[in-house]
Amino acid sequence: MSFLNNVITGISLGSIYAIIALGYTMVYGIAKMLNFAHGDVIMVGAYVCFFAMGSFNLPPVVGVLLAVVVCTVLGMVIERLAYKPLRAAPSLAVLITAIGVSYLLQNSAQILWGAATKTFRPIVEGSLTLVPGQLSVSYVAILSVVCCVVVMVGLTLFTGQTKMGKAMRACSEDKGAAQLMGIDVNATISMTFAIGSALAALAGVLMCSAYPVLSPTTGSMPGIRAFTAAVFGGIGSVPGALLGGILLGVIETFGKAYISTDLSDAVVFAVLIIVLLVRPAGLMGKYVPEKV
Amino acid sequence: SNGNNPGGNSGGAVTIKVGGIGPITGDLAQYGTATEWGAEIAVEEINAKNGPVKLDYRFEDDTGVADTAVSAYNSLKDWAKDAPLVIYGCTTTAPCVAVASETFADRYFQLTPSASSPDVTANKDNAFQMCFTDPGQGVAAAEYLKNAGLGTKIGVIYNNGDAYSTGIANAFIAKAKEVGLEVVATQTYPDDKTTDYTVQLNACKDAGADLVFLPIYYTPASLILAQAKQMSYAPIFFGGDGMDGMLDMEGFDKSLAEGLLLMTPFNASGTDERTKSFVEKYQEAHGILPNQFAADGYDCMYAIYEACCKIDGIADMDSQKLCDALIAMFTGGDFSVDGLTGTSMKWLESGEISKAPVVVKVEGGVYVTQ
Amino acid sequence: MADKKQFEKGKMVPVPSVSIIPERDLGTTPILECSHLGIDFGGLTAVNEFNITVGRTEIAGLIGPNGAGKTTVFNLLTKVYQPTRGTILLDGLDTHGKTPAQINRMGIARTFQNIRLFNNLSVEDNVKIGLHNQEKYSMFTGILRLPKYWRQEKAAHERALELLSIFNMEDLADHQAGSLPYGAQRRLEIVRALATNPSLLLLDEPAAGMNPSETAELMENIVKIRDTFQIAIMLIEHDMSLVMGICEGICVLNFGQIIAKGTAEEIQSNPTVIEAYLGKQQEGGAD
């Protein structure tokens, strides 16, 4: 029973990592940048939903929608102001700018909303009992697993099948050549950020529903974990992000349960390194050797 | 303020500079801001009194990091120039230890509201604490449980990346063994950003723990309570002073904390005049309820103020002389302070505070003293 | 073209391995002997049954339609890809299991179809990196700048300029490699490869993107390199004036298989090659 419990815990935790990782990987896959501010957009999304539901007593659905709208706009604004001018700059310059944006969001959030931790009211409450008193799954966990899968399938179809999705992939490879095809590169990348940030809002709401504490730094740790998950699954690969996220959650849980809680972080990251040594491009990442 | 006149004598009153240090940005900002704001209220009250001593208060951010704290301390020194300066802080342990060794060498009096490790005061005659020490709390907790006859099988979950949490847990476990309490599970997690505690709770549950001791801060504790409920695990939860503040978290479902026991020196729903007025002012200024950090901060200012009022010839003292005088006052034996977190609080030679630990139980969303 | 320069080519004679090598190289170990060489990419057999012998001072040509597997052969020889089957003997030594770096130290140097320079470094540094294995001082000597460092650095500097002078590129020594015009980049790649002191030099489309007069100059230089360094050169090229002008033995690949081997004259008149590669009769390698 405790094994099953651990599996459930691992998957619930993993689904949260996964949904964040999906946004991460999306932005990475197209804009080819590590958006370290992604975690902080998540935090903003959660705050928006928190205030919508708490201060204005709006129903959860409206709260989520509001969070999605605000984050989408925020993502596009950030992209326009901070990343777009750096299109031609080395990728590390963009990385550092993203870190700057991350600090900016965190500190603005603290000034606006205070440093004190707030308790988030889950958008769905309660849990599904499998074995009374012994085994249950929270509805939030179920919801986030479902969201993950839906988002994953949606994104895969979108980037693989639709014209817009293909245009995004073209931009990610060669912006100049994409322009020559008649693709509006700026609009496309803006769109990428819009999608990524909308996902971040969703992730924020789900994360805070599952683990209902909220503070200006709430997004930073999950951001790093999700980045790890995305790489683990093969960065840029949409199904990889899902798999990486879930596995990371399971490994973390099993590591704590069966190895040691003292060194839980060390265990997770050691497993990660070992997996990467066996599969240098992550689990689902295609290792495309450079044609010589 | 006038820099080159020791004991800055303005309008008959002596002005003492109080430089506070704590994290007001970053992960630990909520604790730092509480100590900053609690003290601020006391300073306002004190300065409004028109007593013999006035406090000139400034608070610097250390982001919870030792080296930044030392820089913050030095910038406070620059701020004070030659005026007498007392250091208030730091909020958290690691920075406080680093700063205390600086103040010890430079001879500044230092009083921390919340840095509770014995390392803060060890071998430093100038460093004093307003809070209980961690081992002290651990020992008190074990003794309390023994005496109250609570918990036959005890689980402990603590943050082994945090000095405060580890300090209490280690002392608690040792003392528990000594007094014959059975600790059946010891579980850890690496930092307060951890979100999932199900594994730790499961381990306690599987070991049959009917009481879980949580020497941790209220943010992770609130998650633990929620997750325990989720998995229908309902032991008695028992926490340390870091747990205070949980009930005041915006949006917190107080029913989760029903039956929770914690040791706290401060009760925001206390009915005495002083507490009520403090809570009112705090809420007015910052929109949230004060917690134990804020109350300790408030008491620190009064301790400094009252001690200064009693020192003879304070007008001619520089920081170093003031430091020695304050040390003498604090350890003199007959100096005591009444505050929000205790009455007749006194200090030991070691710098540790001596005040009575209070255990409260959450009943109907408020603290009930046990 | 009337005044096209004629290069002196050796007389080609058959050797036991169903190949031909220049007569002057008889009696020495061939620099390269490949037998049954092949590689598959997933389902695709990119190269198969590749057998060739290259003489010590031969200029050999490897031609074939696009996608025939020419570059892949180079990649096999330099172990960028590990062969699925077959053996490669370099100067009589088996190269099985070697890494690209070891292969270079054994004596093969190459250029790339898509230029691969160290773009952020100066031209001189590019050549000096080619000289890497001929400089022999340790990291600590370098950090402590012991006399040995100064001696060897000076020697490397002089050698680099000497090599650059083959293509009259000494004055470009201080330029950033990535900012050079295309043709100069191609030439620099050859210089860098030469700096590693190879006994077999592989050139993948050295004349691509050059105009005819530049190509003519390049041809002269390739021959000059062979003559001064006394090494073997194997080149891939689609410019028939170059291939027919200087290559002694030519090997034609199609779909990963050798379809013809022989001298320029034999190849030019081979109907299979004409059909698969040359197209309608080219007069004497017109451009």
Next chain:
Amino acid sequence: MEKRLNGKRLSKASRSGFINYGIVIAAFALIQILLVVQKLLGVTLVSNSLQSLLVPTCCYIVMAVSLNLTVGILGELSLGHAGFMSLGAFSGIVASFLLADVIPFAPLRLALSMIVGAAFGAVGGVIVGVPVLRLQGDYLAIVTLAFGQIIKNIIMVLYVGVDEKGFHIAASSERFNLAEDGTAIIKGPMGAVGVTKLASFTAGFVLILITLVVVQNLVNSRSGRAIMALRDNRIAAESVGINTTKYKLMAFVTSAALAGAAGALFGLNYSSTVASKFDFNASILVLVFVVLGGLGSIRGSIIAAALLYVLPELLRQFGDIADYRMLVYAIVLILVMLATNNDQLKALVGRIIPKRKGAASHG
């Protein structure tokens, strides 16, 4: 012709290096003079807070220059540089403690501790370096990040101490059976407490000089060129016979060793040090210095580290802004990145200060 080129070439590489030494020495001399004058005249020229920043700034300069070796020169993104610093800090602290009775002369003890720190850093470098050799790009970044986390997590639960029975080391407080009268040097999450402060500005200055010698001379040698070749084009580098493993590892280990030395100096500058100090954010901080200073530019790293480390502290002086210190820092960071990568601005600067021809420098 050859003579001229020769002279010009050698002087160019070393000129840039000498300017760096010059900047460092001048800054050191200036501060020392100010300190002396301040003492003689009794006026404040270098405030307390600035003085307290001298040693850590030196440490961060070394951190930045050494990270530049990995990120700028080798071209691999590292997100765990603070991990090496952590190794150096704690091993250095333990070393200085153990040496306290043997070597009473503090500067020597400091030097030895820094060497120990460097050695531990180097060992960490090898441990990370080996997996790193198989990975590229962001996968490698993740391994370095993971390494930083692992080190942090391990030191967080590490207990080290001495008593008359000798040296004790344990992974939790229960297993840490130190005698009553023994001294704990590292106490798990409490970190190292009661450290005797040995660090001095002079030591920091010397460490920077050593770092510059190592990095600059390395870059301008056969090995350094091999490292840069790997950065620019790995396949081409292999094709000219460069041993990828050896040179990647060389860059990694050198960089880690220098970070270890900086860590030891840093650790010995405070009476207490905790492992959580050297977290992901600390690694990122150093990365910010490197990128802001310019990848591959040693001088840039020095200047960026010095300015940016001091900036948040300087912001304390400005009353109201002080409350928004970190916000201002974030905005400054973004604006600087935007400005330094702005083509129009670059062209403008290029017109005002004509660049040396053939910009293949790595000053």
Next chain:
Amino acid sequence: MLKVNDINVYYGAIHAIKGVSFEVNAGEVVTLIGANGAGKSTILNTVCGLLHSRTGSIEFLGKPLGGTPAHKIVEQGMAHVPEGRRIFLQMTVEENLEMGAYTQPRSTIDPNLERVYDQFPRLKERRKQIAGTLSGGEQQMLAMGRGLMSSPKLLMLDEPSMGLAPILVEQIFDIIRRLHEKGTTILLVEQNAQMALSVADRGYVLETGKIVATGTGQELLRNAAVKKAYLGG
């Protein structure tokens, strides 16, 4: 159709194009020849909007292009097959071709695909292969095919024969001739001046960023200086 008037293009401080003017009339094949680094590719990139000229003007179909972004210019009927192919390496051959028809209505994609596959049967064979693993020549075919997918009014080709087998070079020039016959306007940049001039109506000779000679294809073929410099004569 295209009118370029006195453009000056800079790379940072490098003055790459120094006051170049030329024009291409509807239905013409015009070639630009010149040594390596003369600035041919720079001109094409400026025309299609990837680079911007500091002065001067460019008119396409009678409308000035000043500052119009590249993707808008493409929509107006210009296609550019850039130097170095720049195909999308991670996409399949067919996806690359589809991207070429990005601005076109869906209905035109299939017939155009068929046409391209007819011209390059090799691409049809490899339609599902990831473009990055194609051989150099195959990639060149793909780049050219992609350019044709939008049935452009003006097709700009930057060294289309580079790296191709002789038989394919002929094919490419055959295609150019056929496109010419069908009335497509082509601006061709080539190293292979002999062939380029033989298919071109007119040509311009470029030297270090300046036009130094101009004339019909045949005139230039006979021009002694041109012969010496570019025809290996």
